[in-house]
Amino acid sequence: xxxxxxxxxxxxxxxxxxxxxxxxxxxxxxxxxxxxxxxxxxxxxxxxxxxxxxxxxxxxxxxxxxxxxxxxxxxxxxxxxxxxxxxxxxxxxxxxxxxxxxxxxxxxxxxxxxxxxxxxxxxxxxxxxxxxxxxxxxxxxxxxxxxxxxxxxxxxxxxxxxxxxxxxxxxxxxxxxxxxxxxxxxxxxxxxxxxxxxxxxxxxxxxxxxxxxxxxxxxxxxxxxxxxxxxxxxxxxxxxxxxxxxxxxxxxxxxxxxxxxxxxxxxxxxxxxxxxxxxxxxxxxxxxxxxxxxxxxxxxxxxxxxxxxxxxxxxxxxxxxxxxxxxxxxxxxxxxxxxxxxxxxxxxxxxxxxxxxxxxxxxxxxxxxxxxxxxxxxxxxxxxxxxxxxxxxxxxxxxxxxxxxxxxxxxxxxxxxxxxxxxxxxxxxxxxxxxxxxxxxxxxxxxxxxxxxxxxxx
Numbered sequence: 355x356x357x358x359x360x361x362x363x364x365x366x367x368x369x370x371x372x373x374x375x376x377x378x379x380x381x382x383x384x385x386x387x388x389x390x391x392x393x394x395x396x397x398x399x400x401x402x403x404x405x406x407x408x409x410x411x412x413x414x415x416x417x418x419x420x421x422x423x424x425x426x427x428x429x430x431x432x433x434x435x436x437x438x439x440x441x442x443x444x445x446x447x448x449x450x451x452x453x454x455x456x457x458x459x460x461x462x463x464x465x466x467x468x469x470x471x472x473x474x475x476x477x478x479x480x481x482x483x484x485x486x487x488x489x490x491x492x493x494x495x496x497x498x499x500x501x502x503x504x505x506x507x508x509x510x511x512x513x514x515x516x517x518x519x520x521x522x523x524x525x526x527x528x529x530x531x532x533x534x535x536x537x538x539x540x541x542x543x544x545x546x547x548x549x550x551x552x553x554x555x556x557x558x559x560x561x562x563x564x565x566x567x568x569x570x571x572x573x574x575x576x577x578x579x580x581x582x583x584x585x586x587x588x589x590x591x592x593x594x595x596x597x598x599x600x601x602x603x604x605x606x607x608x609x610x611x612x613x614x615x616x617x618x619x620x621x622x623x624x625x626x627x628x629x630x631x632x633x634x635x636x637x638x639x640x641x642x643x644x645x646x647x648x649x650x651x652x653x654x655x656x657x658x659x660x661x662x663x664x665x666x667x668x669x670x671x672x673x674x675x676x677x678x679x680x681x682x683x684x685x686x687x688x689x690x691x692x693x694x695x696x697x698x699x700x701x702x703x704x705x706x707x708x709x710x711x712x713x714x715x716x717x718x719x720x721x722x723x724x725x726x727x728x729x730x731x732x733x734x735x736x737x738x739x740x741x742x743x744x745x746x747x748x749x750x751x752x753x754x755x756x757x758x759x760x761x762x763x764x765x766x767x768x769x770x771x772x773x774x775x776x777x778x779x780x781x782x783x784x785x786x787x788x789x790x791x792x793x794x795x796x797x798x799x800x801x802x803x804x805x806x807x808x809x810x811x812x
Contacts, residue, residue, distance in 0.1 A: 364488065364496025374717045376499075376704060379528065380481055383501045383698055386524045387479040390516065392503050395478050397460040400451050407452070409459045409654065409685065411557060417486045419496075420449040453485040457502045458654070458682070458695060465506055466686040474507030481700075494671070495701060502676075504695030506683070511624060514658045514678065515631045517696045521662055521674060522640040524698065529712045531639040532665035533673070538648040539625050540655045540677070542608060545618015549611065550590035552583050559583060563594075564649035567671075571595050594646050601629045601644040608646060624657060656680040660696055664706045673702045722812070723750040724766045725775040726759065736777050739787060739805060746809045766792065773812075777802075 427448045481501045525533045547556045558581035597604045612618030650659045657678030664670045676696030683691040725736035736752045743750040753762045776788040786799045800808045
């Protein structure tokens with residue numbers, strides 16, 4: 355008995371309509387990327403194991419899909435390593451490649467390898483799939499696309515300001531109003547860890563804090579305790595969970611909290627500059643909101659960090675995020691190369707647009723015109739007409755066989771075709787074709803040798 359086919363958990367097949375909707379989002383994002391001066395690149399779907407490992411923290415490393423070496427890879431493992439059953443020591447010996455976890459680390463590798471060919475500051479965008487061995491759930495998949503834009507070689511905070519504007523422009527273009535662009539700064543978090551006495555536990559502090567929206571304040575505190583952060587330190591960090599007021603109000607509260615931390619005050623100054631510029635420039639429909647609990651778990655961020663929340667009332671995780679990583683290329687030997695970038699979560703944006711009914715109705719239309727097939731002679735005339743329609747940019751086709759009219763019309767309805775063309779023997783003798791408007795049922799005749807009149811009405 356044949357095995358019933360299936361696909362791995364966390365992956366999906368996409369129907370033509372779904373692909374059309376995804377392409378609509380991608381094209382909208384790409385259009386704004388290019389308006390803002392970004393250039394496209396692509397990198398391989400898998401990288402060397404050493405390129406990826408150790409760049410995302412312990413949690414990130416666990417989610418990287420490793421690729422087994424080809425051939426009899428086990429025979430090359432020594433007995434001591436094999437018998438230890440220690441995955442951390444065994445994996446590097448049986449795998450030297452891994453699927454990319456994100457687009458940022460591969461981009462850093464790309465910059466280092468091609469540094470002599472690039473003009474800095476280099477602004478790149480990249481739209482490609484990434485893979486994470488995560489637990490699948492709504493809006494979280496094991497294979498998904500990222501839509502990234504990054505600038506390397508520029509330390510100016512104007513880049514951060516432009517990324518806020520870019521987020522706003524894309525979501526405005528998609529008709530997704532009411533998004534909230536949350537912003538914080540890793541220097542601020544470093545300063546907080548310093549003043550509460552947890553400087554040496556910064557990574558544990560930020561990883562726990564980053565889970566606030568998932569496990570709540572008490573859950574975060576319990577995780578911090580489990581990671582070795584003292585109760586005294588957690589009590590000193592308590593003001594983080596109670597900060598309210600405008601962006602500037604919260605900045606003033608941060609100044610009081612971080613007055614003894616040089617790095618913390620530097621982060622506050624950067625946030626203040628970005629917030630002030632955005633207030634002066636304005637946004638179309640998004641809102642910029644300071645969130646001092648925003649941490650983003652990736653270790654490579656060094657300055658401003660972003661996360662975009664869907665409009666109020668939509669239950670969805672972040673639909674975008676990013677930040678500054680001033681020395682990410684340093685892990686590959688190129689020191690002091692500043693960088694900052696953002697990412698759009700294609701799959702989550704799709705779900706939000708679907709929930710809010712924001713996709714254009716035309717995306718469900720894969721065909722503009724269908725010519726009914728009445729037989730050999732008639733279908734030849736239909737093919738000639740279809741050729742002219744296609745030259746005019748219309749999506750047109752002839753039904754492949756002279757099946758019953760009911761079957762052909764059912765096909766037209768399933769494809770959501772707005773116009774059906776009829777060329778039977780009577781029309782062929784008269785040198786005409788009949789166009790049926792599928793919405794209102796009206797029919798009109800046109801000359802076969804002059805389809806331009808019909809085309810102009812579309």
